[in-house]
Amino acid sequence: MNRSGLINKIADKHVNIAYFAETVRNDENIRAEVIRQLLTNNNIMVYYHCYYIISRASEEEPELFYEYWDDFAALLDHHNSYHRDIGLTLIANLTKIDEKDLFSGLYDKYIQHFNDAKFMTAQCFLQNIKKIVMHKKQYIEDIVKLLVEADNRCHYPKKQKELLKSDIIDVFAVVYRCTINKGIVEEFITAQRNSLSPKTRKKAKSLINKYGL
Template identity: 25%
Template structure:
């Protein structure tokens, strides 16, 4: 394993924010592009999805989504349910970060797209009764609109618009529609 990646992986496990967070930011920056070390860190990141510490679940979900562009062996397909479960985590921030990043595997691994889009639609509907559902819905819609824009998919954009119309609160509907204009 490349020494920097090995060091970052160790730092991601730190309980100290001032050690863990810069390592996370560096890993995020590195994973903006395809990397050849994806499988050297894969299992460690998958294990984070079920870690008792929500920070570790955040790290695992966010980085696995980013690494989907490097997943030439399509390993994400076999553990997609574990990743998707983080979108309904006991910790609100873990749910949000996962929802904000799910467009990445849907874009980079087209065979997972329909499953992820269906999951996002379902989460939009079921989160209505959850605390801060408007923020969860913003994240879901942003992922859908991002994916629709990248893939030039007007049908997906329309699905997102249809979801917005199911929102009962006009104030939230307006904020959701503003996402489309970004």
């Protein structure tokens, strides 16, 4: 398949993500080209579909993508929030096999997206930090202390901030049994019983019942 043919297939709104995810895992040349398109193509139908493909493939075989760590990390500074989301997701996938501990040098930049200019990118950050704390348990306590300070650290409108707390609760559901700071986690969760966000209230009550808080 030539480059233009590959791009046209990926840009198709009915693109088969599973097929291409398998293809990039098995073909080094196509893998390199899909990543190149992800990083350089300005057509959202191309780069976002490439993102779906690489995200899926890197969850299944992250070791194939570790050499692109710096390329994915650079996306965290991108002016386009979609690209920041891509960077957040792909870096999170690669922390599973981060044998050189590259994440330690990226941690401060990564957590800045808890208060990203775009609310949806802050949500993306939380969805991915949930994966990171499973792979990098040494960050659990720092992350817990960061997230319970959402009201002070995040400068979104009240309704958005309350909705964001539903994603924070998802992170706490992952780390609750591991953290030594159960007290502040429990205080945060129980406080959300009266959240303005129905989604946050529901998740809070579910954890309260699960852990008998």
